[in-house]
Amino acid sequence: MRALDPRALALALLLEVEGGGVQQLLDRALDRVAWPERDKAYVTHLVYGALRRLRLLDHLLAPHLPRPEKLPPLVRWALRLGALEWLLGKPDHARVSPWVEAVKGRYPRLAGLVNAVLRRLAPREAPECVRLSLPDWLCERWRGFFGSLDFAEGFNEPAPLFVTALRKVEGLRPGPVPDSFVFEGPKTDFSALGLQPQNPASLFAAQLLEAQRGEKVLDLCGGAGLKAFYWASQGAEVVSYDLNPKRQEAGRRTAEKLGLKVAYRTQDLTLPIPERAKKVLLDAPCTGTGTFRAHPERRYRLAPEDPARMAELQRRLLETAASATEEGGVLVYAVCSLTEEEGEGVARSFLAGHPEFRPEPIACPLPVLREGLGVYVAPEGGLDGFYYLRLRKVDSRA
Numbered sequence: 539m540r541a542l543d544p545r546a547l548a549l550a551l552l553l554e555v556e557g558g559g560v561q562q563l564l565d566r567a568l569d570r571v572a573w574p575e576r577d578k579a580y581v582t583h584l585v586y587g588a589l590r591r592l593r594l595l596d597h598l599l600a601p602h603l604p605r606p607e608k609l610p611p612l613v614r615w616a617l618r619l620g621a622l623e624w625l626l627g628k629p630d631h632a633r634v635s636p637w638v639e640a641v642k643g644r645y646p647r648l649a650g651l652v653n654a655v656l657r658r659l660a661p662r663e664a665p666e667c668v669r670l671s672l673p674d675w676l677c678e679r680w681r682g683f684f685g686s687l688d689f690a691e692g693f694n695e696p697a698p699l700f701v702t703a704l705r706k707v708e709g710l711r712p713g714p715v716p717d718s719f720v721f722e723g724p725k726t727d728f729s730a731l732g733l734q735p736q737n738p739a740s741l742f743a744a745q746l747l748e749a750q751r752g753e754k755v756l757d758l759c760g761g762a763g764l765k766a767f768y769w770a771s772q773g774a775e776v777v778s779y780d781l782n783p784k785r786q787e788a789g790r791r792t793a794e795k796l797g798l799k800v801a802y803r804t805q806d807l808t809l810p811i812p813e814r815a816k817k818v819l820l821d822a823p824c825t826g827t828g829t830f831r832a833h834p835e836r837r838y839r840l841a842p843e844d845p846a847r848m849a850e851l852q853r854r855l856l857e858t859a860a861s862a863t864e865e866g867g868v869l870v871y872a873v874c875s876l877t878e879e880e881g882e883g884v885a886r887s888f889l890a891g892h893p894e895f896r897p898e899p900i901a902c903p904l905p906v907l908r909e910g911l912g913v914y915v916a917p918e919g920g921l922d923g924f925y926y927l928r929l930r931k932v933d934s935r936a
């Protein structure tokens with residue numbers, strides 16, 4: 539990827555994001571350039587800003603661009619980025635000509651158009667869902683289920699960098715749950731500091747198990763084992779299962795750097811596993827509708843049938859998790875999604891078929907969006923939106 543300056547890099551990344559995940563692309567690209575932190579932060583601001591406000595930017599540009607889909611993608615993204623800077627109040631003299639220059643090299647004949655459009659931008663009323671840059675079908679469902687879309691404003695705000703402390707740390711500002719902190723300053727070798735970047739809402743899913751020193755924990759759909767690191771740092775004996783060996787290999791390396799012991803097993807969890815424990819977490823794959831801040835591109839890729847499709851998989855995974863839970867034990871089901879299907883829907887259908895499990899109340903220190911059998915956390919103040927269900931296996935013969 540050839541990138542001479544922050545604007546050129548932002549454009550190159552947005553062209554690539556159309557086919558991949560933004561977070562990894564950005565991390566990899568910024569690792570490769572030896573730029574001052576200020577320039578790296580500017581690239582991040584442009585890329586996330588454009589993706590978080592994509593529908594609104596297109597809406598603002600629409601009166602001046604009769605057929606935007608006919609433009610080369612690079613020109614379209616340059617216009618969106620110019621519109622983003624207009625929206626955020628950057629004055630014309632600092633905003634227009636850099637984007638004109640950014641397209642001039644490859645599309646000299648379109649430079650005049652970019653100049654004219656960016657100078658003509660004007661405020662324009664936008665429907666709520668366009669202003670929030672969300673798909674219409676999801677807005678409709680969210681209004682129906684949560685009563686309003688106010689919570690979704692949080693998806694478009696920048697978030698602090700939250701870290702989980704895996705050993706005692708000093709001098710960091712505490713986050714909203716125990717052992718969570720806000721890390722100020724550039725990204726660094728977190729493992730060397732005994733830290734793990736992690737959203738507090740994700741950490742809280744691990745804390746709901748209340749794993750004790752020496753206790754066995756099954757981390758189902760554990761990925762690289764971020765939650766496993768937390769229990770291991772508390773002295774629990776953790777076995778982390780996932781389908782993806784690459785993620786687990788990355789996790790193994792991090793666990794080693796952190797000096798933590800986690801056992802990894804690679805398996806498809808729609809099939810039963812050969813062991814049981816009193817503490818089981820299923821952190822199930824999901825639509826990620828609670829993580830639109832960190833993964834803004836996801837909102838444009840989701841289809842209306844995705845929540846129901848994921849819920850079907852989640853129900854199957856929950857069957858495995860239920861069989862792996864010992865009598866008297868706790869099973870926590872968590873997803874970083876805010877849909878009815880993947881949260882309360884899964885909980886209802888699971889409990890209907892499993893009288894041996896009882897939902898337990900959750901004392902949630904995070905802002906609650908809706909409560910039922912489980913709890914939905916609001917994506918406010920940099921939190922990811924999550925759904926948690928805490929279950930107790932009361933009688934395996936029921």
Ligand SMILES: C[S@@+](CC[C@H](N)C(=O)[O-])C[C@H]1O[C@@H](n2cnc3c(N)ncnc32)[C@H](O)[C@@H]1O
Binds near residue numbers: 759762807
């Ligand atoms: C929400 S992510 C887990 C995140 C992880 N627990 C963490 O804290 O970082 C869901 C995980 O489910 C895994 N997965 C998806 N389908 C699976 C299946 N059928 N069996 C086992 N793991 C699966 C994915 O590989 C992914 O790592």
